[in-house]
Amino acid sequence: MTYATVMVSLALDRSNEACLQVAGELAERFEAAIVGVAAAQFAPPLYFTDGAEGQRLIEEGEASVKRRLAGLEAQFRAATKNRGGHGEWRSALDFPARFVLAHARCADVVVSGGQSPAVSDAFALASPTDLVMQLGRPLLVVPDRVNWLDLRSVLVAWKDTAEARRAVADALPMLRKARDVTVVGIPEQGDDRSSVMAGVTDVAAWLARHGATATARVSEAARNEPAAVQLEKAAADVGAGLIVAGAYGHSRFRELILGGVTRHLLTQSTRCVLLSH
Numbered sequence: 001m002t003y004a005t006v007m008v009s010l011a012l013d014r015s016n017e018a019c020l021q022v023a024g025e026l027a028e029r030f031e032a033a034i035v036g037v038a039a040a041q042f043a044p045p046l047y048f049t050d051g052a053e054g055q056r057l058i059e060e061g062e063a064s065v066k067r068r069l070a071g072l073e074a075q076f077r078a079a080t081k082n083r084g085g086h087g088e089w090r091s092a093l094d095f096p097a098r099f100v101l102a103h104a105r106c107a108d109v110v111v112s113g114g115q116s117p118a119v120s121d122a123f124a125l126a127s128p129t130d131l132v133m134q135l136g137r138p139l140l141v142v143p144d145r146v147n148w149l150d151l152r153s154v155l156v157a158w159k160d161t162a163e164a165r166r167a168v169a170d171a172l173p174m175l176r177k178a179r180d181v182t183v184v185g186i187p188e189q190g191d192d193r194s195s196v197m198a199g200v201t202d203v204a205a206w207l208a209r210h211g212a213t214a215t216a217r218v219s220e221a222a223r224n225e226p227a228a229v230q231l232e233k234a235a236a237d238v239g240a241g242l243i244v245a246g247a248y249g250h251s252r253f254r255e256l257i258l259g260g261v262t263r264h265l266l267t268q269s270t271r272c273v274l275l276s277h
Contacts, residue, residue: 002173003030006084007107007137009100010038010072011125012065016113019142020079022149022272023111026140027084029149030173035088035107036076039099040065043123062093096126104137109170109274114143115266128266128275132247138170138276139247143269150241150271154178156214157231157261158185158200163246167276168203171244172210174274178242181207181214184234186227193218228264240271247277 008023010016027034042061069091080087092099104110112128122130128141151174158164168175175181183203185196200216207214219230235243247262265273 001169003032003108005033005035005107006030006109006111007035007037007100007104008076008111009096009113009126009131010036010076011096011113012038012040012068012072013121013124014113015144016072016075017079018144018146019111019113020076021147022140022142024080024083025149026109026111027080029177030084032084032108033086033088034080034084035090035103036073036080037089037100037103038069038072038076038091039094039096039126040069041093041095041123043121065093095122096124097122097130100126100131101134104135107137109138109140110135111140111142114141114269129263132262132266132275133249133277135277138167138274141266141273141275143271145269146272151178152241153180153182153239154242154244155231155235155238155240156181156183156203157234157243157245158183158203159246160199161246161248163248163277165246167244167246167274168207170276171274172207172212174242175207175212175214175244176210178212180238181212182234182238182240183207183214183216184219184231185217186219186230186234188227226260228261231261232264232268235271243271243273245273245275247275249277 006023006026008019042065073089090103115128132139183200185200187193187196197218204214204216219234
């Protein structure tokens with residue numbers, strides 16, 4: 001398995017430098033095609049008008065959005081010139097999340113900027129919160145503070161679920177290129193520590209058979225400590241530049257109500273995170 005196509009989702013009104021840098025690195029490492037995507041909608045003002053004046057405001061607003069999308073295309077082409085294989089740009093006047101979700105069908109991995117603590121503008125950007133549970137592809141989230149894809153040490157956050165298994169499989173091309181991989185299990189209330197250790201040992205052995213050398217460990221923190229805190233400590237202990245994890249929701253009916261660990265990984269600003277659902 002490899003990454004043949006890397007997609008990078010760009011946003012209006014925020015920095016895209018970090019995710020462009022990481023997407024370009026991925027395309028270079030895997031000699032992959034790179035596809036840039038962006039979409040936005042004109043958001044009418046709260047107090048609007050109708051008739052000819054309303055139509056004029058809509059046309060001016062949409063023209064402004066088109067100019068800004070053209071600026072993103074120029075930024076994408078400048079940042080990815082001579083990086084990886086074929087480069088392609090896709091954009092539209094559309095809701096960003098809907099547009100990215102539709103076009104993710106052409107990619108092996110999607111790169112996105114991190115989730116801002118502030119409320120995201122659904123008219124101007126596809127936030128990772130909007131994407132992660134519906135994408136059907138691994139999502140590589142790149143915080144603004146990150147300026148390269150650091151694969152010297154990778155942490156796999158293991159939980160014996162379908163989402164975690166999918167995340168490890170989706171991350172395999174990166175894990176093969178990593179210098180050190182640590183598979184860490186975080187026991188929950190009632191878990192038997194030896195069973196958790198057996199699980200992470202199996203995952204490390206599976207990775208070894210696929211060409212990625214990994215070590216297995218179980219969190220030593222107190223079990224009453226939140227899983228997100230334990231995971232952050234484990235990542236700091238090994239100096240992880242990338243965390244690989246399954247993405248979880250609290251409800252099958254409303255999967256965008258994210259679990260605490262998933263939400264933490266989307267909003268932390270220290271390291272890249274690859275999430276699969």
